[in-house]
Amino acid sequence: MNLEALTKAVGELDEEQVLAALKEFVAAGPTEEEAQQVVAACQAGMAIVGDLFEQGEYFVGDLIFAGELLTNAIEILKPVLGGTSSAKIGKIVLGTVAGDLHDIGKNIFKSMAEAAGFEVIDLGIDTPAAAFVEKVREIKPEIVGMSGVLTLALEAMKDTVDALKAAGLRDSVKVIIGGNPVTKEACEQIGADAFTTNAAEGVKICQRWVS
Amino acid sequence: MTDARARAEERTQLFRDLLKGKTPKRVPYSTAPAMEYVIQYAGYDLEKTLWTLKDLDKIYDKFCAEFLSDTNPVGTYRLPTFYQILGSKAFVMGSGGFMQHPEVVGLLPEEYDEFIASPYDCILNTILPRLYTALDAEPSQKALVLAKAYRAYLDDFGVIAAVRNKMHEKYGYAMLAAGFTIAPFDFIADFPRSFSGISIDIRRRPEKVLEACEAVTPLLVKKGKLPPSVEYGYIMIPLHMAPYMREKDFEKFYWPTFKKLVEELSANGHNCYLFIEQDWMRYLDYLNDLPENTIMRFEFGDPKLVKEKVGKKHIVSGLYPITLLQTGTKEQCVDKAKELMDILAPGGKYWFNYDKSVLTIDKEGRIADNLKAVTEYVYENGKY
Amino acid sequence: MESKFYLTWEDYKQKFPELEKRPEEAVAPKLQACEDAMFNFIVGLLM
Known part of the structure; x- marks a missing residue:
């Protein structure tokens, strides 16, 4: 799994690429730790989305789509995430x-x-x-x-x-x-x-x- | 001629000039409060009054006697009774008695083709029963619900019209017919697909969104048209989604059918009145491209930029922040009016109005005091 | 407009052939006004 490419794809809101990559990743039977890294990469992608929003590249409609994309991504990852959730800040x-x-x-x-x-x-x-x-x-x-x-x-x-x-x-x-x-x-x-x-x-x- | 008639004539003339792009005798002025405010201002119970409309003439008489306006302040879009009969999920009353529009979905993504084939059939068969639960019933029941709702609608808006007329007879307002419609993309977004739904659709099924906008445009033109017999009037079009979109999405999905709508309505001989919600400064060049003398009432923006980019060709309005009436001192409020008038009034094509309507009353009565001060300033200093 | 719920004068005449004998200039605008009023109400429910 190329985490940087995933982060970038999330940032670009390229849904097709993100979902395809995640499905492939899940199919390969990753460890829970690997899955957590992928979640972190998706979150990093969301941070890019936030930055682009502040810079006026993205607008509210794009944020809504980003939220939808992230929800779908986590949904795909769920089976390999196990019960643990990352620590809350x-x-x-x-x-x-x-x-x-x-x-x-x-x-x-x-x-x-x-x-x-x-x-x-x-x-x-x-x-x-x-x-x-x-x-x-x-x-x-x-x-x-x-x-x-x-x-x-x-x-x-x-x-x-x-x-x-x-x-x-x-x-x-x-x-x-x-x-x-x-x-x-x-x-x-x-x-x-x-x-x-x-x-x-x-x-x-x-x-x-x-x- | 009575005083009220003379005033009505003078005020109507202001708008005849304005709408044709001539500089009127003075800056036309519209007051800020919506019916909700006016009811509270007269000391009546908001929720009860919205249901019964009892004493609405007395309620408005108090307001009209105290607050000047060139346009008739009586009016509303949302009344609860017919929405209630219809079992509306699209408009519901919040706990304070204010009618609001929660996010709803009337059309599922897989139903786009049905909508595109016949928007009106799809509205009646699919969308309305989802958003108006009392229409989700067997045919006879459905027909009766619609009949009862339409009766309530005619009753209530009949009262509004009568009060409007009564205030007109007494206070003499400009006589203007008004139509109402919505931009095609906003129409698809607002009730059929929702804000979230459409934001997702433009990425997942862009072609369907485009086809739906095209398909619904003739209906929205028809909805907005004023009868040819109307000499002076405008078609109100509140604009919603564009500020939340990227320019390239706006250009592809929003603009083409919206432009077509405005062009067709303008070609029919009436001005469109765009109520431009949120910040459209990115889109001023597009707006300027619309038919001459389109009324553009802005909620946000830089008045100088607005005047420069669209103010030569079009009629500019709005931009006065009602939050200032709520939070500012009298002096700050008057200064803001002066600032806007100094920038926007020169050369005509300006209609003083607020960024939106005032809905709620404040306990201290600050809004009313500030509103009076601003009104006085505009009337005294708005002469050309 | 392509719809089975919105009737034009032509649609009315087809549905009720006896209308042919009625004064079109009186009846047609009257029916049209009702069709349009209901159209505006219905579409207005989504505005």
Whole structure:
């Protein structure tokens, strides 16, 4: 298995080549360790995708396809991966905030964060502040991610941060907000630690927080 | 002539000039709030009012009396009752009472050929029953559900039209007919295939996507057309997917059928009104290629670049960020209006409007105060 | 438009031959308006 070529093919979103290579690899009966190396090569390919996105070569549609490609790749590799999963670099509790039903941005962020090694607990859409609080209390993540597309999401994000404060949990987590309406001013008003309209950048911010 | 009639005449003239590419007497202005905001502003329960439409005339009267606008502020696209009767998964009410569009899939990848053969048959046979669950029923039931839904639709939009007319009689707005349609690629993406689905399709089955766009274009032209008797009006086309695509994909999948749509509607004698969501700065040269005096309302972008690249041939609008109304001071809000007017108004072909509609009310009432300040500035300084 | 769900005046006449005796200038636009209204409603459900 040429790992560099695999990474490159993932980066180029060349699905045919990636899937053909992986099928061939699995058919040869590799060890679990070899399989982990292949997963790492795919993740490295996803990092290239993220970089190309930040450089304006790729766009959101390409990120969605990248997520799909990675899911399919892992699916092919599953039989040879065994039960062990690679160590997680941190936990993120993620959700689209109350009143907002949009989840495309959230899902892109999720697949990229998972590819970067995070364990992501996805609370879904229209998530009440209380659900964030409960989950944070339960699993003690390093990071809380809130997503929203509507301008009303800003209010809900503020309510959620306030609820975390009231529960005494705000200082134990970093809060990142993402989505169309978020701005620096909104971020300050909401009391989040970071904001982004760019999933790849969001993942980088999270990586810095746990490193 | 009553005051309201005189005002309506003056305002209509602004748009007659604007739509034909002449410089109007002053910069035409549209206000920002959507019906959801207006209901809350009048102190009514949002969700209940969207269902019943009770007191909608009083609700709008309060708003219209306080906020100037050259276009009639009464209107909405989404009302819950008929969507409910249809068992809609495509539009549902979120917990706050706002109608939203979750990601749905009405057409499976293996069904492209069925769609291409007859889009309208496929919509009725395959797509609608998936997205509107009450239509997934035996034929008589299906017919009745559709009849009930259409009745609710006519009732509700009848109320909207009556309130709209009442406000027009009292406050005198520009008289403009409006049509509505969607770009072919966006149409395939939004409900049949979903954002994720189409992003995958353009790589896995590009030919099918192209054929589907071609096949649906005549339907979308038909949907958008205003009757020939309408002298002044526009066809609203909200644009969705292009900013999320690479230029080479845009050029191949999005642009050709979209251009055809705009050209055919424009050839029919009416202006297309593009509501350009997200950032289209990469595509300004394409936009400039559209028929003259297409209205382009931008959500994001550099106003100078917009004016330079499309503002000579087309009518520019939007770009005023409503988030500033929510977060800024009065002074910052007025400064932003000044900045946009200074860049975009010279030479005409400019319609002051916001980047999108304001949906939610803020507890502090800051939006209303800022909106009034901006409105006042535009009216006082918009004369040519 | 290629569809069994959208009827033109010609389709109506074929389906209901007695329409030949009716005043076309009155009936045809009326039926057409209903066809178009339903078409706009249906297609509008996907917008």
